[in-house]
Amino acid sequence: MTNPTSIRAATDDGSEQWLLRLYVAGQTPRCLQAFANLKKICEENLTGKYEIEIVDLLKNPQLASGDQILAIPTLVRKLPEPVRKIIGNLSNAERVLVGLDLRPRVTP
Amino acid sequence: MTAVRRSLPKCPTGIKGLDEITGGGLPSGRTTLVCGAAGCGKTLLGLEFLIRGIADFGEPGVCVTFEETAEDIVTNGATMGFDLAQFMSAGKLAIDHVFIERSQIEETGEYDLEGLFVRLGHAIDSVGAKRVVLDTIEALFAGLSDDAMLRAELRRLLRWLKQKGVTSILTGERADGRLTRHGLEEYVSDCVILLDHKAEQSISTRRLRIVKYRGSQHGTNDYPFLIDDQGLSVLPITSIQLAYPAPRERVSTGVEALDSMLGGNGYFRGSTVLISGSAGAGKTTFASFFCDRFCRAGGRALFFTFEESPDQIERNMSSVGLDLKQWREKGLLCIDATRPTMTGLESHLVRIHRIVVQFDPGAVVLDPLSSFVDTAQPFEVASMIARLTDYLKQRGIVTVMTRQIAAGTPAEGTEANISSIVDTWVLLRDSESEGERNRGLYVLKSRGMRHSNQVQEFVFTDQGINVPTRAQGSSGGLVGAVRLAQEQVERRANEARRLTIERKEREIARKRRMIERQMAELRADLEEDEVALRQLHAGESIASLSESEETFRLASADPNGTGVTE
Numbered sequence: 001m002t003n004p005t006s007i008r009a010a011t012d013d014g015s016e017q018w019l020l021r022l023y024v025a026g027q028t029p030r031c032l033q034a035f036a037n038l039k040k041i042c043e044e045n046l047t048g049k050y051e052i053e054i055v056d057l058l059k060n061p062q063l064a065s066g067d068q069i070l071a072i073p074t075l076v077r078k079l080p081e082p083v084r085k086i087i088g089n090l091s092n093a094e095r096v097l098v099g100l101d102l103r104p105r106v107t108p
Numbered sequence: 109m110t111a112v113r114r115s116l117p118k119c120p121t122g123i124k125g126l127d128e129i130t131g132g133g134l135p136s137g138r139t140t141l142v143c144g145a146a147g148c149g150k151t152l153l154g155l156e157f158l159i160r161g162i163a164d165f166g167e168p169g170v171c172v173t174f175e176e177t178a179e180d181i182v183t184n185g186a187t188m189g190f191d192l193a194q195f196m197s198a199g200k201l202a203i204d205h206v207f208i209e210r211s212q213i214e215e216t217g218e219y220d221l222e223g224l225f226v227r228l229g230h231a232i233d234s235v236g237a238k239r240v241v242l243d244t245i246e247a248l249f250a251g252l253s254d255d256a257m258l259r260a261e262l263r264r265l266l267r268w269l270k271q272k273g274v275t276s277i278l279t280g281e282r283a284d285g286r287l288t289r290h291g292l293e294e295y296v297s298d299c300v301i302l303l304d305h306k307a308e309q310s311i312s313t314r315r316l317r318i319v320k321y322r323g324s325q326h327g328t329n330d331y332p333f334l335i336d337d338q339g340l341s342v343l344p345i346t347s348i349q350l351a352y353p354a355p356r357e358r359v360s361t362g363v364e365a366l367d368s369m370l371g372g373n374g375y376f377r378g379s380t381v382l383i384s385g386s387a388g389a390g391k392t393t394f395a396s397f398f399c400d401r402f403c404r405a406g407g408r409a410l411f412f413t414f415e416e417s418p419d420q421i422e423r424n425m426s427s428v429g430l431d432l433k434q435w436r437e438k439g440l441l442c443i444d445a446t447r448p449t450m451t452g453l454e455s456h457l458v459r460i461h462r463i464v465v466q467f468d469p470g471a472v473v474l475d476p477l478s479s480f481v482d483t484a485q486p487f488e489v490a491s492m493i494a495r496l497t498d499y500l501k502q503r504g505i506v507t508v509m510t511r512q513i514a515a516g517t518p519a520e521g522t523e524a525n526i527s528s529i530v531d532t533w534v535l536l537r538d539s540e541s542e543g544e545r546n547r548g549l550y551v552l553k554s555r556g557m558r559h560s561n562q563v564q565e566f567v568f569t570d571q572g573i574n575v576p577t578r579a580q581g582s583s584g585g586l587v588g589a590v591r592l593a594q595e596q597v598e599r600r601a602n603e604a605r606r607l608t609i610e611r612k613e614r615e616i617a618r619k620r621r622m623i624e625r626q627m628a629e630l631r632a633d634l635e636e637d638e639v640a641l642r643q644l645h646a647g648e649s650i651a652s653l654s655e656s657e658e659t660f661r662l663a664s665a666d667p668n669g670t671g672v673t674e
Binding site: 064068072083092 | 206207212213214215217218219220227229230248251
């Protein structure tokens with residue numbers, strides 16, 4: 001990754017490291033919203049063991065195909081494996097946590 | 109193309125036949141929807157649109173595929189003989205595989221498809237694309253749950269494509285009662301093409317129809333099309349009219365006797381010839397002789413056989429002294445063998461068209477037409493053959509078709525009613541009499557030329573088609589054993605006549621000799637008398653001299669004392 005903005009938060013305490021990548025397209029309200037929501041969720045649930053990369057596709061359009069990005073914004077959990085994707089402005093924290101496998105899926 | 113008013117700029121697809129139906133191609137800078145059921149050729153049409161654009165029109169393209177991977181697309185291109193990888197490395201083609209798996213995606217809150225736009229925009233910019241194919245964009249509906257958003261984004265996408273100035277194709281799967289499962293046709297307003305796949309009597313035919321083409325005239329029929337190793341070929345069948353030229357040039361039939369029956373010159377160039385006859389009458393052989401002669405004269409002949417393999421024809425024809433192999437090796441003759449049941453009638457037609465365009469022959473043989481009757485309705489066969497012969501005529505090609513007549517049916521009857529489209533109709537008749545079958549050749553009709561009204565017998569020999577000298581009996585031409593008998597009778601009569609003449613000659617000679625002998629005797633008599641007379645004259649004077657001396661002289665002249673001769 002050459003360009004993506006990296007936000008490293010807190011310390012590495014040796015436990016599971018989370019790498020989250022948020023794909024955005026410019027500074028749209030929806031993208032800013034998503035970033036704010038994500039940061040909040042991470043601070044509350046993954047304190048000290050997460051890393052967020054922001055990829056702006058308007059600047060780096062060639063990066064879109066690597067993670068099969070269609071929808072904007074898209075959050076990709078790169079680590080831990082397996083890869084998970086969450087699309088939308090991440091307004092529903094519960095569903096984000098489910099998407100990140102931090103909450104068990106509720107089988108309907 | 110005739111000069112027509114162009115209200116709409118068109119983007120030629122380069123797909124055989126499609127540009128003719130659409131009057132020049134797809135609407136340039138707009139979006140065309142190609143829809144149809146699974147396996148009807150949507151993807152291939154889109155892909156060929158891109159490939160032809162790159163190869164024939166110098167227009168780079170982008171393929172966004174939602175179902176197949178880029179490798180699959182490259183493989184598909186290879187089946188059409190194109191190296192897509194090379195196009196890609198040359199910067200003329202970009203393939204983007206958009207993969208979307210609902211189970212891996214959690215949706216929370218608002219989103220849009222900007223990511224797709226970014227990818228597409230990037231791909232278009234990277235190759236400078238003029239053509240874009242999105243195959244099949246409806247996969248989005250399966251991958252994402254927000255229908256309303258998708259529809260809005262789809263609308264935005266189409267507007268955006270138009271702004272980009274690219275000519276694009278969307279493909280969509282057909283659903284019951286609708287052109288596409290998710291109603292894409294509501295968004296695409298410029299051009300909609302429907303592909304179809306119909307099976308009749310277990311033989312499937314692909315068809316293409318232009319459902320809508322805003323601002324342009326277009327053919328409205330179902331057009332059969334074919335997919336093979338050269339991609340798509342659409343056949344604009346009904347566009348052919350009765351406006352072909354009629355050349356006066358003639359080409360030999362390859363059989364001298366038939367040439368002379370057709371006024372000595374053979375078939376017209378660009379005419380349609382039907383050779384009909386019962387099984388084993390020699391139809392294929394006549395057609396082969398025609399091909400042989402045509403190639404000998406340097407022409408290119410295309411032989412479609414629906415019953416035999418090329419090798420078999422070659423072998424069989426060598427038994428009548430024809431070496432077809434040499435022409436095949438020289439590339440003048442092409443023998444194409446297919447089973448009539450292989451594909452539908454229309455597909456055959458398209459296929460024949462395509463091969464004709466490729467090989468560019470001056471003569472085409474269809475052997476035999478009758479095989480088609482089993483596969484389809486007679487009406488359809490007739491209409492297919494009419495379209496085919498019209499097309500071949502337009503190209504100035506001599507078409508020789510053979511047709512088997514079932515035993516027991518009148519020779520002139522043809523189930524498919526193709527007689528009216530035939531210019532020259534040669535009938536090979538098998539007549540049975542006196543315990544044998546004999547082959548007869550008859551020209552039933554031949555438009556625009558003088559032709560014989562006689563049934564000409566012929567026999568096959570290892571040197572070719574041989575025509576025995578015609579024998580005329582009291583009740584018409586004689587064939588076979590009857591002819592041989594007649595010949596024998598004539599030979600005997602000749603012999604008898606010869607003998608009579610000889611006898612007469614001998615008789616006259618004898619008479620002449622007799623008369624000459626008689627004449628000689630009479631002359632001798634006369635001379636004797638004259639001598640006697642002279643002696644009498646002389647006797648008078650001698651007697652006056654000495655009678656005794658005269659007596660002595662006579663005695664010495666005739667020692668026998670006969671006194672008869674001098």
